[in-house]
Amino acid sequence: MSRTQTAQLMDGTSLARRMIEESAANAADITRRTGTSPCLATVLVGEDPASVTYVRMKQARCAKAGIKSRYIGLPAETTTAELIDVLAGLSDDPEVHGILLQHPCGPHIDERAAFEAIAPEKDVDGVTMQSFAAMSFGLPGFMSCTPGGIMRLLEAYDVELAGKLAVVVGRSAILGKPVGMLLLAKNATVTYCHSRTEDLSSIVQEADVVVAAVGRPRLIRGEDIKPGAVVIDAGYNPGNTGDVDFDTALTRARLITPVPGGVGPMTIAVLLAQTVEAAANQLGIQQS
Known part of the structure; x- marks a missing residue:
């Protein structure tokens, strides 16, 4: 990708809308049947x-x-x-x-x-230790919503993860750690970084996929994005600013999430989908 090109935006708003429509149809089916x-x-x-x-x-x-x-x-x-x-x-x-x-x-x-x-x-937000364990071992359970939304975005945009280097910047229990486990389950090679990582720039520069989830505005510099990389900005800071310097990253990445309109809408969409799934499970309803 040349520096004159710009990345394709990963439209979380539109994908979330479709997911919510599907959840609404499933919820209506549960209500009708039970x-x-x-x-x-x-x-x-x-x-x-x-x-x-x-x-x-x-x-x-x-x-x-x-x-x-x-x-x-x-x-x-x-x-x-x-x-x-x-x-x-x-x-x-x-x-x-x-x-x-x-x-x-x-x-x-x-x-x-x-x-x-x-x-x-009932842990539809995926915050308990049991949910994290199930997610890590690929067992039935509920994902943490933001990581789940990130994975849905990557799937929707046909991002190949197997064998790729994914760098997760952030280690929170409900975002950084679980998204790394989900990426690992898709056969990505995962490196965790955080605010105390030494020489963060050099690690990010090697990444095929960058997930920024540390909560520090513009911590990830655009010039550190590998040309053609996929950038998921899960940070949200005052002034609608993400963890990635969006304007410069836009000229290097292949795909990038905007802030807002990228990861945020997907978080709520996954929450609703998992609530409907939980209801179906508890009411003994088999859904297609």
Whole structure:
């Protein structure tokens, strides 16, 4: 690819719309056959403005897809024990098929303990240790939503992963680590990097696929992108800025996700698809 060419944008918005339409059809089928609509419970601790916005967005998407949403808003001073009680109650509630704990919950909350209170069969956000293990071993279970969305994008754009070097920049439990496991399952050779990696640029320069998920604006320089590489920018920073210097990367990559409009819409689409799948599993419905 010459430097005068520009990368093709990976349109997560359009792909997510098609996925949500499919989820809506599946949800309608479940409702028709059982009289029960899939239901997603969303738990929010406190009133962080960004989290409130995300929750409202997810509720709106649920409504469009024929999925019931149950919102549980808890005060900011909620303790870990109190949060666990709420999540355990939802796990035991047969009318709830999926549970989403909006994070971050606040520095006083033990998020890992809270996540583990979610029953694995209702862990449609893919945050429990059991979900991570299932994902890593290729067993039935739910993917972390953003990694799952990334894999759907790569598949939609026919990105060959077998034998390719994929560099994941970021090591969070719900993004960096699981996306590396999913890439490995597709026979990619995976290198994990992070904010403390020495000489990050030289490692990125070798990558056939770059997944930027560290949460630092423009950490990945465009000139470090290997010509013809595929760039997945899963970072979202103030000012609609990703983790990759988009303008310069655009002249070197073959495929690249925009921010916004790339990975973000796919995250919600996977969440809804997994909620419908969870409902089908719990209601004993076989879907094509």
